[in-house]
Amino acid sequence: MYRQELYNGIAYSLLGDTIVYLLAIYFGASNIALGYIASASYIAGIVLPFVPQIFKGRNQIKVQSLVWILRGLVSFGYLGLFFLSGDWAVILLLSVYTLFNVFRMIGIALNDSTLKNISSIANRGKVVANVNTAYQSSSLVVRCISALVLSIQRFSGLVGLVSMQILGVLVNFMASYEMARIPSRSTVDYKKGRGVFVLLKEAMKQAAFSRRLYLRWLSTAVAVVFALTTPFLRVELGLSNSLVVVYSVVLGLSVMAASFVSKQFSDRLGSRPLVLFSSIFSLFFFMAWALITPEANPVWFFVLGFFTNFFIALIGMLVYRLITQVMPDDETVAFNSMVNFFVAIIAFFVGLISGLLGDLGHISRDLFVVNGIAAGNGYTLVFLFAIGLTAVEILVASRLQEYGAYSSQQAAQVIFSMHGLRAVSMIEKLERTRDPAKRKFLMLSLGGNLNNLATSELRLILRSPFSPDKRDAVRALGDRPRKALLDDLIMVAQDDDSYVQLDAIASLGAYRKEEKAKNALVNLMLHGRWSSVRSMASKSLAHITEGTEYLPLVNELSHSAKHIDEIIDYLIAKRFMDKEGTFYQEFFISVEQGRSATFRQTRYAVIATFLKFGSPRLSLLYEQMNLGSPKDFLSPFLSEARDLHQIDQAYKTVLSYFEKKDWESLRSFCMDILESSDVSFDPCFENLKQGLLKAKEMDIEAFDEQDAVAMLYFSYSLGKNAQN
Structure with missing residues (x-):
């Protein structure tokens, strides 16, 4: 063709x-x-x-x-x-x-x-x-x-x-x-x-x-x-x-x-609004034809x-x-x-x-003469005839019904705005681009474009059972909340068989002032089919409420969590809901539950990010330890930690505890630091201290190197931040 x-x-x-x-x-x-x-x-x-x-x-x-x-x-x-x-x-x-x-x-x-x-x-x-x-x-x-x-x-x-x-x-x-x-x-x-x-x-x-x-x-x-x-x-x-x-x-x-x-607009906006706008513009140009002179x-x-x-x-x-x-x-x-x-x-x-x-x-x-000055040409009557036909065309176009077409106002917001034109450009590029990194960038840009055309395109992606851009579209709605798509996002979040359900639930946490989002998250936390759905709903709900109303339920659900991603979700939820930090008193709960080394490392590292103790990072210690150099990974930390008097005095002794895996002696050393540290000025620090002190009552055989590093790190951090 x-x-x-x-x-x-x-x-x-x-x-x-x-x-x-x-x-x-x-x-x-x-x-x-x-x-x-x-x-x-x-x-x-x-x-x-x-x-x-x-x-x-x-x-x-x-x-x-x-x-x-x-x-x-x-x-x-x-x-x-x-x-x-x-x-x-x-x-x-x-x-x-x-x-x-x-x-x-x-x-x-x-x-x-x-x-x-x-x-x-x-x-x-x-x-x-x-x-x-x-x-x-x-x-x-x-x-x-x-x-x-x-x-x-x-x-x-x-x-x-x-x-x-x-x-x-x-x-x-x-x-x-x-x-x-x-x-x-x-x-x-x-x-x-x-x-x-x-x-x-x-x-x-x-x-x-x-x-x-x-x-x-x-x-x-x-x-x-x-x-x-x-x-x-x-x-x-x-x-x-x-x-x-x-x-x-x-x-x-x-x-x-x-x-x-x-090509750019008709399949997206529909024909009706474009016909109406085009007829209006052609009317004005025919007026120019009628008035222009041959000279x-x-x-x-x-x-x-x-x-x-x-x-x-x-x-x-x-x-x-x-x-x-x-x-x-x-x-x-x-x-x-x-x-x-x-x-x-x-x-x-x-x-x-x-x-x-x-x-x-x-x-x-001679049709248009003003103050002796003539306007028009030999075909002026012809062009006036065209003006009359175009005026009727405008009337018909204004009464036309087209299923799925944009309204005139919506179409104008696309055609006559830079955001609308950018949205068209991004959608066109998405249709042609195959590179995953470029598609993610385009989806992020589209998510930040608040034009109604971008909204429509995102809605289409959300309603698709599978789209390579669906996860990025959902995440974009979390980065840049869009109230017009809240119902669509809730629909995905409540669909237990959607492969982006968790991403949708996470994005709902960005809609802090929307009662619909809150109610949807409460329902998912109480009745979600999967445990991961309940934990993610708890985390997003915490972003919206930041109150203690649902804290008892979150604490209860967290004790039955199986996977580390659920534990992280609940920890984040508690951080926002529990301003006093009472959940820190369960510091060693993963030891009591017999969790794996990776599980405990992750949990301790997450808690460390909440408290923002600064350098050195706990996750960096675990990185070095996991590289397979247990004799060397602790030295840089202890050298930096000598600003705490107790560690400065026992530098070599602490190293020997790790070399001999003498966790009982290390526990006694850490407990001495904690008992001498006054952190009552900060409820979170105080609750963390109480959680660490519970180690005295626990079976030392349940501890290993992951717990020892955490115990030393948090004891040092509290001692460093204690009141003199």
């Missing part, structure tokens, strides 16, 4: 309206004829009701490829322009262009169905945008080349224009070949008695259908009127053929820009053309997306034929009206 659109962009640029406009003006065509050319690409849709009957049961892609070949063949008729002049040349030109568009419209009706088949609801906006980008990129290249060719005097007239059309015919055949290669099992369906008026009547009964169709017809009508800006440059401003082609290049660039915007610098007309066409093209893509949402699967071709049939009728009348208004240049030029 993309390759076909590349070739099609070249072919239509050479066979389409711009070259035809220039040929018509070359032969002296009237404004009505120019208006007809502007609408001819749509008028040809009048034949579409007969397409399902003629091609019933045929493979859809084969039919589409055939009509593309036929539209190329009829274009050889332009060679007859070398033998005609005046009105007869114009009649031949319009006849060939009409036949060209008849076959083109049949192909477009089938193309809509093809695009629907190769895309899904989730990526349709992106696929349509990419198709337009492929089309416009090749179109821009060939239009630039055309502008250069036409700037050469030898090729600026009839010879150059017709030669480019014949080249377009050859490239058109290449587009047909690529189209034929698109795999498709779809056939053209036709149900007797299901004509365009029956389908129209059914569609009009449903608001979801009717308002979308109104938008399609209105957007087409506006596009037909805007197409007259191309002959406007030649007729009103007198620009050369090459500059008119350059103008078409500018219009192509605007369509590519519109494709990019549609203005031509650059301003190119700028106006770019921005006006940008919004018109964007509306066209978005409306197509809206139509495909309601397009019936079993009558796709018939439905498209009905839509384009009425497009043809509307385009015909809009084209004629625009042409007639263009003939009223003498009225247009």
